[in-house]
Amino acid sequence: MLAAGVRGGPRRRRGPDPWRLGERRVHDHPAGRGLHRRRRAGERGGGDRPQLPGPAGRRDPLSVHRPRRRGGTRGGRCDRGPALLARLPPARWVAVNPRLPGLKLALFAVASVLVVVTIAATIRPFGSSGATRSYTAELTSASRLQVGDDVRVAGVKVGRVTKVSVTPDARARIGFDVADDLALTTASRLQVRYLNLVGDRYVALVDDGSSDTAQPTGTMLTTARTQPALDLNDLLGGFKPLFAALDPDQVNALALDIVKTLQGDGGTVRRLVARTAALTTGLAERDELIGSVVTNLDTTVGTVADRHRELEGLLAGLRSFVSGLAKDRK
Structure with a gap:
């Protein structure tokens, strides 16, 4: 038989409200113990609720004071930290979580x-093993080619230039690395091309596929298998004798007459024809000069013919560049 006043054994008391952890309950203080028992027995306590001595201090929510139970020890603490943390709002959990600095780290x-x-x-994109093959090449000119410039095959970057030096016989020698899965053959050739309109260069490797014989690492490509970049100074320098033979005043006057004629000034047609005749007569009298110009341009024109694709790309890039400037101006 159970003892008098006890129903079904000791009753577990409800823990403190996790939203009001800083407050004390009446039965947690010795002065207020037994009040709830009297009320259960039908007794009404008179007066106000007994006040707890001392200010309402804040407790550690991880350790909650446990009241005395029958057959147990007085006081004591129970570790209900995880259960309380699960019932706390996120803001309070962050405030009391001791592992937060480690989580942030x-x-x-x-x-x-x-x-x-x-x-x-x-x-370095994924999939590249990092292994490379090293080669060298000799060129008649390596103008504006620098260490670190790209080495490309069909426009795809496969390596970079590692060294640029001068040989004792006044030739340029460059060293470059390519991916390990790309080996040069006896049909491979090296060309230096323009990367942009600013004048930057890159090395292009071309192969016509006529040979499958791979060359070992360290092979040097001679000048017979290399081609330098097109020198624009040679291209413009070929017209130097022609520009020197022309009279600037005559050229300016001819341009002015052309503009006036296009604007509808019919009186200048006669002067336009006269000035054109004078200019062409002066050029006809300089037969030897024109012959030297043609001779000077022979090499340049041949180079341009061999690289007509690059020239077309250069002109297309120049057109896009000028169009972009025009849009920015508007």
Whole structure:
């Protein structure tokens, strides 16, 4: 038989409200113990609720004071930290969670690793083993070619220039690396091309596919298998004798007459014909000069004919550049 006043054994008391952890309940203080028992027995306590001595201090929510139970020890503490944290709002959980600094550090470390991996993938794409093959080449001119410039095959970057030097016989020698899965053959040729209108260069490797014999690492390509970039100074210098023979005043006057004629000034047609005749007569009298111009342009025109595709690309890029400037001006 159970003892008098006890129903079904000791009754577990409800824990403190997690939203009001800083307040004390009446039965937690010795002065208020037994009040709830009298009320259960039908007794009404008179007066106001007994006040707890001392200010309402804040307790550690991880350790809650446990009242005395029958057959148990007085006072004591019970570790109900995880259960209370599960019932606390997120803001209070952040405030009392002692592992938060470590969690922040772990998140920062993960974010840093992701940033480093992204940068590494941008510099060196995934799938590249990093192994390379080294070759050298001799050119008659390596103007504006610098260490670190791209080495490309069909427009795709496969390596970079590692060295630019001068040989004792006044020739340029360059060293370059390519991917390990790309081997030069006896039919491979090297060309230096323009990368942009600013004048930057890159090395292009071309192969007509006439040979499948791979060349070992360290092979040097002679000048017979290399081609320097087109020198614009030679192209413009070929017209130097022609420009020197023309009279600037006559050219300016001819241009002015052409503009007036196009604007509808019919009186200048006679002067236009006269000035054109004078200019062409002066050129006809300089037969030897024109012959020297043709001779000077022979080499340049041949180079342009061999690289008509590059010239077309250059003109297309110049057109896009001028169009962009025109749009920016508007």
